[in-house]
Amino acid sequence: MMLVYTPSSPRALRLLLLLLLAAWKAGSGQVHYSVPEEAKHGTFVGRIAQDLGLELAELVPRLFRVASKGHGDLLEVNLQNGILFVNSRIDREELCGRSAECSIHLEVIVDRPLQVFHVEVEVKDINDNPPVFSVSEQKLSIPESRLLDSRFPLEGASDADVGENAVLTYRLSPNEFFILDIINRKDKAKTPVLVLGKMLDREENPQLQLLLTATDGGKPEYTGSVTLLILVLDANDNAPIFDRSVYEVKMYENSANQTLVIWLNASDADEGVNKEMIYSFSSLVPSSTRRKFLMNEKTGEIRVNDAIDFEDSNTYEIHVDVTDKGNPPMVGHCTVLVEVLDENDNSPEVVITSLALPVREDAQVGSVIALISVSDRDSGANGQVTCTLTPRVPFKLVSTFKNYYSLVLDSALDRESVSDYALVVTARDAGSPSLSATASVSVEVADVNDNAPAFAQPEYTVFVKENNPPGCHIFTVSARDADAQENALVSYSLVERRVGERALSSYVSVHAESGKVYALQPLDHEELELLQFQVSARDAGVPPLGSNVTLQVFVLDENDNAPALLPRPGTGGGGGGGGGAVSELVSRSVGAGHVVAKVRAVDADSGYNAWLSYELQPAAGGARSPFRVALYTGEISTTRTLDEADSPRQRLLVLVKDHGEPALTATATVLLSLVESGQAPKASSRVLAGAAGAETALVDVNVYLIIAICAVSSLLVLTLLLYTALRCSAPPAEGACAPGKPTLVCSSAVGSWSYSQQRRQRCAPRRARPRPTSWPSAPAFLRVLDL
Known part of the structure; x- marks a missing residue:
């Protein structure tokens, strides 16, 4: 959809705004404007912020900017009112040459979040170039013996404009000998030809001077002229002639030197020396064309003499003269139009810009990571490029406009699984065989605090002998955090609770950085057999995450009480x-x-x-x-x-x-x-x-006592063996003052155990030691160590 803005009336302006809004909604984010070339600085192009749906107040905070590959200073945006205006002189002929279409592609980029819009500004041609002849004077040598209706092709003018502004008409100054004829070529160009309308007489007019004027179709129209100096020659009656006045040849670019382009053959009706001919390039052939081709003056063969590149020029117009050796010599003319066919000899180019790195691992699916543009100098299928991404990565390419892509996030990231990705973007054309190019992008995944510190076990068992020295190291807890940097910096603390009538922190403490657990006072097995508490591990992320581990500290008995x-x-x-x-x-x-x-x-x-x-x-x-x-x-x-x-x-x-x-x-x-x-x-x-x-x-009770003792001892041995195996496979649990392996005790065949008091609940300290008021008549059963 192309909108042409012509400031004529407020009603037209409102209609233009409505059309621009419709184009925005129907064009998938593509806005089109037009501006005439040579427009003055400050010329209004369009309300780009409004047409893109952006608020004026957010242009500066969101870093609104306009980028154009190679044409960044031609157009500019006023960030105060969101108007796109002409910043510097726009010369359509310098920008696009003789191409029928000429546009400036703008990439409009805003950040926070990153958005990309594509804007096409068509540059309209104005008639600012007059027709130009390559020389100021063209000389033609014409024998007086030339027959009526003889034709003499002339070099036409060229106009740097396009369209109607480049459509030329020719007129010849009034004279009695020549009339002007126009040949319309396939490429819509026109070649002026002089046609002899009256026989020449050298004795009366040895030379004629005419004026050829070319007028373009622009408004206002421009003209250019060249002087035709016609020298009338005497003698040679028949000039060499070609079987055709225009030859059309097709050839592929990159043809090897000495490749035959065409073999010209002219004929001359004269005899003897007047029939011998020499082929040569016309003086109208530019030097750049002479370097590309070589003419064999004897045979009329035209061969390749230099590299032929479709991307430099896809057509060549070669004017050929054939001159006989008569006196005076006579000349024949023809034109060879060489059309160069494209070959797939240019690989695509990949450019990656606007990288938004690193990418947070909690980034939303669809976030834009980078902008990618591809191009190919070839034409047709050879210049059609498709872009692909390395497979099996959580990213994808989204086509935004022609050969422009966005690299977006396709699935959720996890830094702990993959911390960076090496992406390879491959651009491949549709030629045969196809050519490709690659570009690498390294995407680093930034850490987010999504992992809590984790202990190797949910619970640890620690053995400590009673009467330990104050401040004794009894155990070290360690938690690992899969995150990085501050998010993986772990600190430890006690989960405070009451142990009987006292706070847990009066018994033990934990070092915040090392995780070492210390007993703050001597422990008494008779007062506290089991101290069970939790240690919390918390990282330094925002917000912090944490987890707990349970420690069961068994206070082992020492013989510190006499009967x-x-x-x-x-x-x-x-x-x-x-x-x-x-x-x-x-x-x-x-x-x-x-x-x-x-x-x-x-x-x-x-x-x-x-x-x-x-x-x-x-x-x-x-x-x-x-x-x-x-x-x-x-x-x-x-x-x-x-x-x-x-x-x-x-x-x-x-x-x-x-x-x-x-x-x-x-x-x-x-x-x-x-x-x-x-x-x-x-x-x-x-x-x-x-x-x-x-x-x-x-005596009777002792029999049962022996059986019970053996059964309990066997069960104790089995339990300790299983516990020892688990302890060997787990990290060491003993602290600096933890005891060695407990000694297993089995009672003798006769006898009994004596105890001072009844057991209370585990983990609760005793307030007093109750005295038994009676002694059982039968011996007590064996009581093993509390583990």
């Missing part, structure tokens, strides 16, 4: 690590194996460290005591029947020892008073009888 003696049920006293006294009445009539008393003790530690054993210390003087103490229950029983020789006062010293390393001990003093059978209280008899029954039940 503690418990008072006899029903008494108010208390036991202690240093010793205690138990008084009992024993009837002398009891038999061997009778339980007469029991030492009760507990240990605040766990596992092996809380497993208590009882030993009876030797009596003073080396006398053998009639009593013994059970190794694991603390029950004191008779070894034989008591007799009168036994002292009525028996003082027994019982050593209570745990199994820690080193072992801690406590001593208990048991005072036994031997009385006659009638003097023993009934209550004591019942206690002794119950103790004897318990001794019997103990």
Whole structure:
């Protein structure tokens, strides 16, 4: 669609604006204007901002600019009112030569977001060039013997304008010998020819001077003229003649030197020397054409003498003279029109401009990345170019106008998968064989904070011995962030919570940069067996992203508590690590194996460290005591029947020892008073009888205890083996003060475990250590280490 603006009236202006708006909506963003050549500086061309749908206020902020390849200073836009105007002199002949169509292509580019518009400004020709002859005087030698109606072609004029402005008409100054005839050629050009209308007489008119005037069809019209100097020759009656006055030849460009273009053949009706002929280029042939072709003056062959390039010139007009050797010589004339055919000898050219790099990985699909223009100097199918992009990339080419493309985003980007793309744009013409050219574009993907820091495991298990030094490094957490630079800079912090009545930060801390976890105070297994908390990893992106990991810190027991003696049920006293006294009445009539008393003790530690054993210390003087103490229950029983020789006062010293390393001990003093059978209280008899029954039940219970201990020990070994395998495959979890591998403990075939207190919920510190008010009659089952 072409709009021609002629400022005539406001009504015409409104009509023009409506047409421009319709062209904008129907032309896919292409706007067309026209302007006459030689227009003055400031001449109005069009309201380009309004026609492109842009607000005047956004022209400067959005970096509105106009680009034109090679013609950037001819047109300009006033950013205040959005008007396109003439900036400098436009010479259509200099811009487009003799091409019938002449346009200036403008690329209008605005940023934020990037938009590209294509504007075509047609340059209208005005009649500003007069017809011009190549010489100011043309000489013709014509024998007086030439017959009537003999024809003598003349060099025509040329006009740099096009269209009607270049349509020439010729007229000849009045004379009595010649008339003017016009030959219309296929290329719409006209060749003037002199036709002899009256016989010449050299004796009367040895020479004639005529004026040939050429007038173009412009308004106002221009004229040009040349003087025709006709020399009348005497003698030779017959001039050489060609069989045709105009020869048309087609040849391909890039033909090799010495390639035959045409073989001319003229004839002469004379005899002898007057019949011998010499071929030559006419003086009308320009020097540029003489360099391209070579004439054989004897044979009339015209051959290629230099490179023939269609892109330089696609036609040649060669005027040939043939002159006989008569006296005076006579000349024949013909014109050879050489049409050069195009070959596909020029590769396409690719130009990439307006790169919007780097591209954010969250850029929207359809975002314009770059502008690409392609061109080919060839013509027809040889100059038709198609553009393709490297396959399997998240970009595509979108054709915007003729040989202009936009490189746009076709699918979502992920910098963590691919951080940059090496794109290759290939332009290929439609010739046979086709030629191609490539251009490379490196597209870098800019990082966006779309990945949170990630830990290798959701949970870590850490073992720390109690009584650790304050500030001890117990573990290091590490999270990786797939993003880059600040988005991948990770800092660590505790997820604060309450541990009992205290804040988590009073127990542990984490270094913000290294992720090292420190115990701020000594941990006590008896107070806190398991400390479970979370560490947060957060990146430095905007907005920041984060994730948490759980740490389970198991406080392993050390033997830091000695056994503690418990008072006899029903008494108010208390036991202690240093010793205690138990008084009992024993009837002398009891038999061997009778339980007469029991030492009760507990240990605040766990596992092996809380497993208590009882030993009876030797009596003073080396006398053998009639009593013994059970190794694991603390029950004191008779070894034989008591007799009168036994002292009525028996003082027994019982050593209570745990199994820690080193072992801690406590001593208990048991005072036994031997009385006659009638003097023993009934209550004591019942206690002794119950103790004897318990001794019997103990043997039965021990059988089940052995089975239970073996089953639990087997399960513990299997669990620890599985845990060790998982720990070996995972990153090291121990800190600087974490213990070695826990020791597995299996109870002996007989015996039991003793514990100081009942377990509370895990992770909750104990406020007080409750004292058991009674001791179970049967031994407790083995309790393994808390893992």
